[in-house]
Amino acid sequence: MNASGWAEILFTIAVSVVLALPLGVFMARVWQGQSTWLDPVLKPVEGALYWAFGVDSKKSQNWLGYTISMLAFSTASFIMLYLILRFQDLLPFNPQGFKGMSPDLAFNTSVSFVTNTNWQSYVPEQAASAFSQMAGLTSHNFLSAAAGIAMAAAVSRAFAANRGEGLGNFWVDLTRISLYVLLPISIILALIYAAQGMPQTLTGHIDAAGIEGGKQTIILYPTASQEAIKQLGTNGGGIFNANSAHPYENPNALTNLLEIVSMNVLSYACVVAFGVLVMARREARALVVVMAAFVVAASAIVYWTETQPAPAMHAVHAATAVNLEGKEVRFGAPSTAVWTAATTGASDGGVNAMHDSLMPLGGGVAMFMIQLGEILPGGVGSGLYGIVVMALIAVFVAGLMVGRTPEYLGKKIEAREVKFAMLAVLILPLTILGFAAVAAVLPVALKALENTGPHGLSEILYAYSSAAGNNGSAFAGLSANVPYWNTTLGVAMLLGRFAYVVPVMAMAGSLAAKPKLEPTKGTLPAHGTLFVCLLIGVILILGGLQFFPAQALGPIVEHFQVLQTVAAQH
Amino acid sequence: MLSDIRPAIVSTILFTVLLGLVYPLAITGVAKLAFPYQAEGSLVRDSAGHVVGSALLAQPFAKDEYLHPRPSAAGNGYDPTSSGGSNYGPLSADLAKRIKGDAAALRQSTGHVQIPDDAITTSASGLDPDISPQYALLQVDRIAKARGAAADEVRALIQRNIQSPLFGFIGQPRVNVLMTNRALDLALPKGQPKRA
Structure with missing residues (x-):
């Protein structure tokens, strides 16, 4: 560990937060249907799309209508993606002549991209045509992100409303977020990425002779355009198997910085936009502080673990300055640490190092960030509604302690809202621990593991955490491309996204109908140090404690094994 | 609905x-x-215009006169159709065995006892085009001997090929193996037909 490493970590996180301020203000304008400087180009496109969809853009939907529209859209886009992947052999831009994906793999991959998880059971360079990468995966990187942000907009409107009903129009939100936010930023990023060395071509593959005669088949994709929205939309699905550790997906320190910033910035921006809509800027700032504090803490821990002696290296008296197994030289420990925290905190799931080869506690922290509920800062949109759920529970707990009816942002929090909030919060542990417990004793599931013992348990636990948290990163030693894993992980992804968001939307509907109250002397201020500490406590206890026993059997046991092994080498 | x-x-x-x-x-x-x-894809071509590789992707180098890349877990090694790492956990017995063998071989070929971390670990992509300056400089004597050149010349050339971190603190210093090897072939040819 050194000063320049710490500077890199703090600088990266600071840039993500600072850029979120103007972006969040802009996002609020987009949510509210206000004019933007992009109108001259995009307004006609927007109008034409509403006309083609046959929707009335002025009509606001109640929570149920909004949710059903979202589910209808997700279903249609799932079917579209499934068909593209299943029948890519019949579609254009397939120079390698890849076959269609098998039914369980096409199911897993479609669910994965529609739920913004982007778990990948397949090796892209051996299974995905350029058409599948573009029309299938790139477009879903946009759409699952836009759907997530749309629901954040709806939840924000619920808090802004005074005895209201409408939460906005899903089709309008989906369209405006795609056109005005995601597309323009992606274009800028894609061009920078292409200039920095990410390929952008339909060539497919090219044979290289090698200077010493070592022949290689180099695989090429329209990479820059997909990489841009992959991180911006907290998707994280690799264009190549090695994801953003692949030099084509992440050629240098600048692209690495931009990718980390872009995978966090819109999640923070959603909170800023929430603050603008609800006129609660101080409260929004408190949420951003909590999110960023976790990312800083997680980065610091991973930076520390990855600069501890790795047993296999220590045994041969190598330098052991950094645990470089599964890491790239151009990134080293600090870039890897801040990336790992950002990608697991944000439900992105892209990796620039192999998490399976992290030191035990490094991998444990990565897993823990996912298990805390993907709210730090969370996926685009989903991070906002996730942390708002936690904030409601925090003020509820505080209310119980002093015996007052809790309020948050002028809305009375009563039994109904807390029930919905708890329903949402319990989905994650139920799905993760339930599936993991079954897999840990099922021979058909255990066959897929690369490592045994506590590390094997970590592989299982990480896989279901990643799926249910809609993260998508992996302890990649797990060979998940078999029907059992494809199917159960697919179900975990569906539960993590939809079984979570439906209660949240019901909660939003109930909040919207309530009158907006003025704060009184008895109102707990939802900003300031007390609230920040309270929220951190609730996140750790509620989100974290449920997973502590499982963590203790996986990463924590392994950590002590490592200490023991290294000590015995002296 | x-x-x-x-x-x-x-x-x-x-x-x-x-x-x-x-x-x-x-x-x-x-x-x-x-x-x-x-x-x-940042393709690198020989004088005849044939693609020999990509500046961004590691490829195998084993001859004494070239800088050697990090070991690779991509397919059977350096396979761009199968990018990825070893995925060994820190306590994996297979990892310990591999590192022990590689460390012994490296100590023998370079004559140095101190081994930088990147020299005996596989990267995340298996295609890491870079090595650390320490690992590059460790190979100076072997390269100089094989090329019949002065060690100082080789060292100076490698030092010119070190890329610094962005703004001095983002990322790590590194040496691109393929581009440095091409520079070696141009500046210090081995006295036999080469494909520079």
């Missing part, structure tokens, strides 16, 4: 066209014009 069917289907189709075809193809067109070298 029924009223959602049309927008669901039409929006999926139109957005697939706009975001899945128009956007990436437009970027492809612009990139081809503005950054043709990068857009095609």
Whole structure:
């Protein structure tokens, strides 16, 4: 560990937060249907799309209508993606002549991209045509992100409303977020990425002779355009198997910085936009502080673990300055640490190092960030509604302690809202621990593991955490491309996204109908140090404690094994 | 509910066209014009114009006169159709065995006892094009001997090829193996026909 490493970590996180301020203000304008400087180009496109969809853009939907529209859209886009992947052999831009994906793999991959998880059971360079990468995966990187942000907009409107009903129009939100936010930023990023060395071509593959005669088949994709929205939309699905550790997906320190910033910035921006809509800027700032504090803490821990002696290296008296197994030289420990925290905190799931080869506690922290509920800062949109759920529970707990009816942002929090909030919060542990417990004793599931013992348990636990948290990163030693894993992980992804968001939307509907109250002397201020500490406590206890026993059997046991092994080498 | 069917289907189709075809193809067109070298994968060609590799992808080098890359877990090694790491956990017995063997071999070939971490660990991609300056400089004597050149010349050339971190503190210093090996072939040829 050194000063320049710490500077890199703090600088990266600071840039993500600072850029979120103007972006969040802009996002609020987009949510509210206000004019933007992009109108001259995009307004006609927007109008034409509403006309083609046959929707009335002025009509606001109640929570149920909004949710059903979202589910209808997700279903249609799932079917579209499934068909593209299943029948890519019949579609254009397939120079390698890849076959269609098998039914369980096409199911897993479609669910994965529609739920913004982007778990990948397949090796892209051996299974995905350029058409599948573009029309299938790139477009879903946009759409699952836009759907997530749309629901954040709806939840924000619920808090802004005074005895209201409408939460906005899903089709309008989906369209405006795609056109005005995601597309323009992606274009800028894609061009920078292409200039920095990410390929952008339909060539497919090219044979290289090698200077010493070592022949290689180099695989090429329209990479820059997909990489841009992959991180911006907290998707994280690799264009190549090695994801953003692949030099084509992440050629240098600048692209690495931009990718980390872009995978966090819109999640923070959603909170800023929430603050603008609800006129609660101080409260929004408190949420951003909590999110960023976790990312800083997680980065610091991973930076520390990855600069501890790795047993296999220590045994041969190598330098052991950094645990470089599964890491790239151009990134080293600090870039890897801040990336790992950002990608697991944000439900992105892209990796620039192999998490399976992290030191035990490094991998444990990565897993823990996912298990805390993907709210730090969370996926685009989903991070906002996730942390708002936690904030409601925090003020509820505080209310119980002093015996007052809790309020948050002028809305009375009563039994109904807390029930919905708890329903949402319990989905994650139920799905993760339930599936993991079954897999840990099922021979058909255990066959897929690369490592045994506590590390094997970590592989299982990480896989279901990643799926249910809609993260998508992996302890990649797990060979998940078999029907059992494809199917159960697919179900975990569906539960993590939809079984979570439906209660949240019901909660939003109930909040919207309530009158907006003025704060009184008895109102707990939802900003300031007390609230920040309270929220951190609730996140750790509620989100974290449920997973502590499982963590203790996986990463924590392994950590002590490592200490023991290294000590015995002296 | 029924009223959602049309927008669901039409929006999926139109957005697939706009975001899945128009956007990436437009970027492809612009990139081809503005950054043709990068857009095609930073391909490196020999004097006859044949592709010998990519500046961004590691390829195998085993001869004494070349810088050697990090070990690779991509397929059977350096396979761009199968990028990835070993995925060994820190206590994996297979990892310990591999590292022990590689460390012994490296100590023998370089004559140095101190081994930098990157020399005996596989990267995340298996295609890491870079090595650390320490690992590059460790190979100076072997390269100089094989090329019949002065060690100082080789060292100076490698030092010129060290890329510094962005703004001095983002990322790590590194040496691109392929580009440095080409520079070696140009500046200090081995006295036999070469494919520079």
